[in-house]
Amino acid sequence: MSALNLLGNSDAVSFWEAENGDYQPNQPFAGDADVDVAIIGAGYTGLSIAREFKKDNPGANLIVLEGQYVGFGASGRNGGFNMSLFGLEPEVTIFRWGKQRTKEAHDYMARAVSYVHQLVKDNDLKSDYEHNGMLRIAYTPAQIKRLGAMSEMLSGLDDTGQRYQFLQQDQLGDQFGTEVFQAAIFEPDSGILNPIKHVRELKRLAEDEGAKIYENSPVLNVDRSADKIILKTQNGTIKCKKLVIAVNAWASQIKGIAKIRSRQTPVWTSQVVTQIIPEETWAKIGWADRASIEDNRQMVHYLRRTKCGRITIGGGNVAIPNSRAMGNMDTAKIFSALENRLRWMFPDLKDIGFDYRWGGPVSVNLDMTPEIGFIGDERVIYASGCIGHGVSLTQLNGRLIADLLLDKKTELSEFWVVNRKAIPWPIDPIGFACINAIKSGLNLWDRIEEKSLPKGM
Ligand SMILES: Cc1cc2nc3c(=O)[nH]c(=O)nc-3n(C[C@H](O)[C@H](O)[C@H](O)COP(=O)(O)OP(=O)(O)OC[C@H]3O[C@@H](n4cnc5c(N)ncnc54)[C@H](O)[C@@H]3O)c2cc1C
The missing domain is CATH 3.50.50.60 (FAD/NAD(P)-binding domain)
Incomplete structure (x- = not known):
């Protein structure tokens, strides 16, 4: 090795x-x-x-x-999301840096999304790029409440008035064969690619x-x-x-x-991908507009359609490597939680199998x-x-x-x-303890906001 x-x-x-x-x-x-x-x-x-x-x-x-x-x-x-989210969450950025810097960061990210989109167009990149927008969805009343506040905050940062739309459950019900999506923010200017x-x-x-x-x-x-x-x-x-x-x-x-x-410090996020989903099942799932989806959790799930008719879902719980070692992460439970979450989201996928499971490191600063x-x-x-x-x-x-x-x-x-x-991050083992404490806090937050969901979600 x-x-x-x-x-x-x-x-x-x-x-x-x-x-x-x-x-x-x-x-x-x-x-x-x-x-x-x-x-x-x-x-x-x-x-x-x-x-x-x-x-x-x-x-x-x-x-x-x-x-x-x-x-x-x-x-x-x-996941291939060409998206405008900066840092962890806009609330965190605004809390730490104030409104003006959060606005500048969001403008930078809007520019970054266009930059990638334009690069693909100008150079005819074979990246399987699609510019179909992104939904940020909520499953529970507590998440809807936060989503509403986030929608107002994001709209306040947006000079164009076009960047974000708030969607109610009935509007989502027209697009998706599921009842679990209770509300969403739709951001049209967002895309997906094959990484x-x-x-x-x-x-x-x-x-x-x-x-x-x-x-x-x-x-x-x-x-x-x-x-x-x-x-x-x-x-x-x-x-x-x-x-x-x-x-x-x-x-x-x-x-x-x-x-x-x-x-x-490195943090490990995991992803799984379904088998190819038959056309008749797609007809029940809907999702014809092919927008990418993130949910409004702290430990966010991200999911999208692939060109070849599968769904990838990633996120949820994360694994924390020792920053000196980085490998051999035991993510079996995370993979199975992702698979259960997707089957719960789309009951028509209750018997679907999964072909690939993998993970990778993202870089996280203390703030x-x-x-x-x-x-x-x-x-x-x-x-x-x-x-x-x-x-x-x-x-x-x-x-x-x-x-x-x-x-x-x-x-x-x-x-x-x-x-x-x-x-600065404290060096390990204090740094390792710190990141694990942050992870536990965020997981607890999600458990509280999702206590009305079926057990195991
Ligand atoms: C599973 C997963 C899903 C994600 N999904 C999304 C998403 O949908 N949307 C989004 O916006 N972001 C997403 N991200 C984050 C995004 O992929 C990263 O922010 C971005 O790719 C980082 O690019 P990079 O070039 O900085 O680093 P990397 O792509 O990580 O490249 C760093 C490179 O450095 C090399 N390297 C390390 N040490 C050395 C050395 N000593 N000598 C030489 N080479 C070295 C490594 O081999 C590696 O290839 C995701 C990340 C992961 C892991």
Whole structure:
């Protein structure tokens, strides 16, 4: 097992990857190099930075070093929601940062959703992209009450008056063959994509701009001194003028930059996918508009249709890895809870089987707010804290970080998450206890709000 084979069990292969498995990774890095910019991590963040930076600066040398293969991390295994949610919840952002910053964050996220949508259109990306909107649903009176308050808050942040619509149960009953959806907020400007296809397309675009991407090339150490930054891989040494650490939930494992350890902690979210659902069952389920769905829980469930006639559902309870180990998560109970939840949502699926179960890490900051910043000095840039809402965020962050690398002062580089004051995570075992306490509190909140649901939901 390589230093980064961190998923550690057979649940590692996502449905997306299993369905699109004929992938040839690039050669590992070997030898010595001296480059302008090195990026560690080839997910949406790393690949977007590479493309944007090289587009503006074609003469510069830029390399991306990926420990496994493109899309091994969250970018190849997520739900594929191109969505505008920032951080954990708008209530949390407003509580921590106030209305003005929450509005700026929501505007950034709206821009991020359009950025991804436009990128797909402009480059004809084969990402199975669909722009059908997203529903945030409530099942119980307590959740409806919070949803109403959230709807008002979101509408207050929206200059267009178009971004959010509140739907009652009868309107949802027209669309879905289920009675459990009691109310929803519909956000039309939102989409879904196939994550593994998309990340491979981002690789292609970055290479088209001239970025050099090496796979199976874990960076084992970073050595920074006043006049140089040196990266070590198994078979090589890279000297770079600037470095971006785009490893998401793996940040606490980067050796040589101690300050990064306290920035975030990894949290594991799980997903399952049904067998192909027969047409006659789809006719009963409805869901013809194909909007993606999240529920209004603290431990949110996210579900969507796939192109090939299945449903994926993810979320619910999370698993907490030790930030030094990351693998071998026991998620059997989480998988079966997801399967039960879906069968409960759609009684016509009561006998449906599930073909794939997998999980992956998201990066969580203590104040549930994404962060981009310089570490130590302006030669090293770091991004973290997607909190499970990073498909759009990380790609626009790529443009933002390219601006930082180019020393450009732009509207994006002025976004307040850049070099924000972050609350440090205590290191393990206190950090581990902290994240488990947060998880227990959020689970309890959901249990209280859902006590009227059937037992086991
Ligand atoms: C199951 C799941 C479902 C999700 N669903 C959604 C969703 O529907 N919508 C949404 O908005 N967000 C979702 N997210 C979050 C979203 O996928 C992430 O925010 C986003 O993909 C993060 O991209 P990234 O490039 O920053 O990190 P990643 O994609 O995690 O990439 C980091 C890369 O760094 C590499 N790496 C780590 N250490 C090293 C090293 N030392 N040397 C070299 N390489 C290294 C890893 O191998 C990895 O490939 C989900 C996440 C998961 C796990």
